Amino acid sequence: MAEPGQNLAVVVHRAGDLRLENRPIPEPGPNEVLLRMHSVGICGSDVHYWQHGRIGDFVVKDPMVLGHEASGTVAKVGSGVTHLKPGDRVAIEPGVPREIDEFCKTGRYNLSPTIFFCATPPDNGNLCRYYKHSASYCYKLPDNVTFEEGALIEPLSVGIHACKRAGVTLGSKVFVSGSGPIGLVNVLVAKMMGAAAVVITDLSASRLQKAKEVGADFTIQVKNETPQEVASKVEGLLGCMPEITVECTGVQACIQAGIYATRSGGTLVLVGLGPDMVTVPIVNAAVREVDIRGIFRYCNTWPVAIALLASKRINVKPLVTHRFPLEKALEAFETTKRGEGVKVMLKCDPSDHNP
Structure with a gap:
């Protein structure tokens, strides 16, 4: 585990105000896992929240961690988690229903009005060193699928x-x-x-x-x-x-x-x-x-995407054109804002900048 205070995060405070700041390392609940983040892609929506402080009815009222295209390694598991263990590499599905409503029952959980979604106000995203997430929405990556491919499952899902x-x-x-x-x-x-x-x-x-x-x-x-x-x-x-x-x-x-x-x-x-x-x-x-x-985001796509990537039926690697360490996040955001390249990837693990 990192020393306390080593959870660097990319936080938008209001329109035009993006900061790198330290946050406490969270403690996973019974059905959650703590992840050491590896690769996080920058999405147009992240840039939009930074530039405008809102998207439609979603308004940044309190400081919010950005990032929702992400993968990492399990660092710690909650007491109720059985399908994951420390060391597992996972891709994160950023939308987690908070209640089993009619939309969830019919398999269209993305439409649930109370859904948690990374980096949609007021919910924090995962562009940080350590992040906790619902274990059921973390999907184990096969050995032949890279962290960056895992992070690209989010746009691929769209x-x-x-x-x-x-x-x-x-x-x-x-x-x-x-x-x-x-x-x-x-x-x-x-x-x-x-x-x-x-x-x-x-x-x-x-x-x-x-x-x-x-x-x-x-x-x-x-x-x-x-x-x-x-x-x-x-x-x-x-x-x-x-x-x-x-x-x-x-x-x-x-x-x-x-x-x-x-x-x-x-x-x-x-x-x-x-x-x-x-x-x-x-x-x-x-x-x-x-x-x-x-369409509104996606649902039930992570298993499909992982199967396609593992079988090499689909190649998303050419989408990544730029990589920055987390410390240079502001530069990475400027690059995305200028429309350079295609997908800008932030590397959150200081000891591993590999794809």
């Missing part, structure tokens, strides 16, 4: 959940809008689930290059086309309109393009979150029976 909600299947033609980390995991998962062709759009040429690396068949660098023009480019490249569109930007024009692009009878899944109110051609969608679905 892709798994979105592609399931979209109904991607053998031979699907898919349009992914936005080539950030979430767009990229949707490309990976769609291809894995049998998509015959995936086209992806973005403003950035370098991000589209990364999309090609992870398996996108076609890329479109958007400049100042109208939504209808983007839709017709998508159709031109695929040779038909896609049955499925996965919108990962939350930008109004992109949602509009998503509706225009999707084949009649197809499905548009909205993953990216933008402003509360957006103007969209809803009648166009309605008369063509385009189903518009939302």
